Amino acid sequence: MTDRPMNAPKVWGGLTQAELDDAYDQSVYAGNMATVAARYGSNSDVARSRLPAPERVSYGPTAKSAFDLYRTSGDARPIQIFVHGGAWKATTATQYAFLAECFTKAGAHLAILDFDWVQDHDGDLMPVADQITDAILWIAQNAQRIGGDPSQVYLSAHSSGAHMVGVALTRIGASAPKVIQGAMLTSGMFDMAPVRLSARSAYVSFTDASEQALSPLRHIADITTPVVLAYGALETPEFIRQSNAFHDALTAAGKPSEVIIGQNYNHFEIIETLANPYSLLGAAALRQMGLDG
Secondary structure, eight states: OOOOOTTOOEEETTEEHHHHHHHTOHHHHOTTHHHHHHHHHHHHHHHHHHSOOOEEEEOSSSTTSEEEEEOOSSSSEEEEEEEOOSTTSOOOGGGGGGGHHHHHHHTOEEEEEOOOOGGGGTTOOHHHHHHHHHHHHHHHHTTGGGTEEEEEEEEEEETHHHHHHHHHHHHHHHHOTTSOOEEEEESOOOOHHHHHHSGGGGTSOOOHHHHHHTOGGGGGGGOOSOEEEEEETTSOHHHHHHHHHHHHHHHHTTOOEEEEEETTOOTTTGGGGGGOTTSHHHHHHHHHHTOOO
16 A cells, blocks of 8 residues: 555545545555456456357447347346446456356346447546446347347446446436336445545546536435445445445435445455356346346
């Protein structure tokens, strides 16, 4: 962790600038980050060797406006949409193929989104949030076209992807409240105020308006989807606080919400359990979809 000078001023929640920067830098708390990322890749290679090749489906006009669709057998099946993390600036759908078999073997299609990175928009996250929301709505509206059931569309996401899905839930809930049946948000951020103060502002250009619009915690009334919040017990204290604060706000507003804590998992390890139908997140996601029987 960053050395902390004596008597440094506090900038957020009792944290100094150095402490806040550390709290939004997962590499500080997950020394095995590179190893786990490599495991995502090798496990995805194994998954691709076992499964039919995914269908590449476009949902918009740009090259990144597409998703990898891993189909289960049959039509009118539930659809799970996964939005990956990467600090808004990295990773692609191909790195998360390891998640597919858990869902396809259980009888659901899995759509893993690709989308723009923040640097594609000169640090502006708003177009990325628009794109991801549009992608979710496109899949829901075209569910039958891809062999899915439009009444059984679910979301899962990790890290910065969980933040973006949180934003999407506020927008979709306000305009199309019955489109998404459930969401699992793992290790996300839901209030941009401390993020804006952290070192992440070096590559994300926040304004007062974007901070407000991109903070799902401030739009609880618009959320109409049951939400499962998950995180690893070895995450940074701010990521743990963010999920708990979002859960508390949802519960206080009478919205369906639950928290899953992965003991002995860090930020990068926890999402690996989504690939296993008998493990923490895989079992919870299938249960939310009614596919755990």
